[in-house]
Amino acid sequence: MAGNYLLGSILCLALVNAIGAQVMEGTYNVTEVCTMVKTGTQLGSIESCSSYYVCTKSGPVKQSCSAGYSYNFRAQNCGPSSQVECYYGMANPCSGKTGSNWVPNVNNCQGWYYCNGDKIAGQGNCAKGERFEMAAQKCIYGECPKTDGNSVGLSLVNYCSVVPPNMYFGSTHDCNTWYFCNPQGLQTQGTCSSSAFIVSSGVCGYDTAPGACDRVVNAPVPTTCNIKGALKADATTCGNYYVCNGEIYVLNQCPYGTYFDVDSSNCVTRKLAVPQPGCNRCQYATTPFVNAVNDQLCDTYYYCQNGNHGDVSECPSGSYFNEADQACAPLAGLVNYTPYNGACHGAAIPSGPPKPPGPNSASTGSKAISSGSNAPSTGSNSPSSGPGSPPSPSKN
Structure with missing residues (x-):
């Protein structure tokens, strides 16, 4: 019996190592956002000011700052907590403040707290059609920026709260949509006139480029289940699968370049994997x-x-x-x-x-x-810059 238990434990460990669960903070899907930015980009956390993630080809890797330091996602480094503007995971967002000022409610872009020294002296929301701007210390006209996810519970209300400024990044809903964060945290978006936004280079290009649209996935809502550890293939995205936690199926993602193999219940290279019938094999495809x-x-x-x-x-x-x-x-x-x-x-x-x-x-x-x-027309990736949008490829 002990031998069977040990064997089962080894098999479970091997499976977990082969196919990793998506990293979630409330409704903030860190794994998903990592597919939208260049490899090596660091993302902030919305659970703790001392934590951050490094985006690698195999997904996000969580890191922590030293005691007394907080992560500055704009500078992409850890700095003394007193010098870093961060309010995530804080019971008192006025902690450490001096004088009178307003600070943001991180779960609501219209929300604010009024600080009298390090005490909360009041809180409220900007009027409809306005949002709170920390740098200006006032409500300004503008709608709350949208993310590709929903906003129930602990949520990411603005990509520019975790993504560093002055960089273009992609969308998981549409291959040719891009986002941009300015230094003040304002999120803008647009679409490429060509067929794809290329995350790895940060320019507009074509969907025939290897991996150009791999980030675009459509995941169905998980259903209830009662067998903990049971695996289920995603019906639409070959590289996704579900693991039952005893109550519901939790979405997981295979490592980059691999599909969930329905025969072995493991993640296997795209070419060799036996995928779920009907799933989208354009994911990670290098041919049209x-x-x-x-x-x-x-x-x-x-x-x-x-x-x-x-x-x-x-x-x-x-x-x-x-x-x-x-x-x-x-x-x-x-x-x-x-x-x-x-x-x-x-x-x-x-x-x-x-x-x-x-x-x-x-x-x-x-x-x-x-x-x-x-077939989209092909062109070189020599960018010709345009104001307010990422570079587009020049046509031959």
């Missing part, structure tokens, strides 16, 4: 056309754009879709393709007569896939 999950003939594929896929198409009868070649290939090669391409796991050459082509099948006259009008 990809295999749809198909365990019958491996003859379906779709075009990737802005991190999303178009309608499913079929290869001509007697052929399968080869993602590496970006073409429909003779069915005889399927036996060597399926062992190394999990999207087609279980597919085999049929023994009966060939089936008639489907309504969206490719022409039998040409086996090579042509992107046609669906």
Whole structure:
């Protein structure tokens, strides 16, 4: 019995190490925001002034400042707490203050506290259509900035409360949307005239660039469950999965470049993983056309754009879709393709007569896939700057 328990513990530990849970602070999804910024960016915490996160390729890594120091997300360093403006996790936001001044309510961009020395002497909200501006020490016209998440409970009401200023960063809802934080903490947003905002370079580009739209995901609301530790694949995002905590399924995310494999209940490299049927294989794709999950003939594929896929198409009868070649290939090669391409796991050459082509099948006259009008025009990434928006790629 002890041996079985030890084996189970080892297996659970291995699974946790292989597929990490998303880092959450209330409704602030730190893991998600890390996909919106360049690798190496540091993000502030909304639970504690002494904590911060470093965004790595495998997700956020939590760090802490030394005793007596607080994290300054604007300067990206720890400084003496008396010199850092931070109000997160403080029972008394007036602590350490001298004289009379106003400080923000961090859970409501319209909210403020009035400090008389280090005592709270009053609190309230700015009028409708106004928000509190700490630097100006007054209410100013403007709506509260929106984030890609919701705002129930402990929440991030403004990305510019944790993201450093003077940098462009992306959205998880739309591939060509960008955000920008000015030094005063004002959050602005816009869209690229091209098909994608490239997080790694901070410029506008095209969705054909490797990983350009990997951050764009659509996660369904978790359902209730009662078996603690039970795993469930995400129906729409191949790199996501759920773990039951005994009451509800909690969203988790596989490491960068991997999908949740429904056969092994583990995270496996994108090419080898056997994903949930119907999930979006445009995530982490490096080619414009990809295999749809198909365990019958491996003859379906779709075009990737802005991190999303178009309608499913079929290869001509007697052929399968080869993602590496970006073409429909003779069915005889399927036996060597399926062992190394999990999207087609279980597919085999049929023994009966060939089936008639489907309504969206490719022409039998040409086996090579042509992107046609669906393919965005390509261009160099030499930016030409424009005021108020990130650089756009110049066209050849």
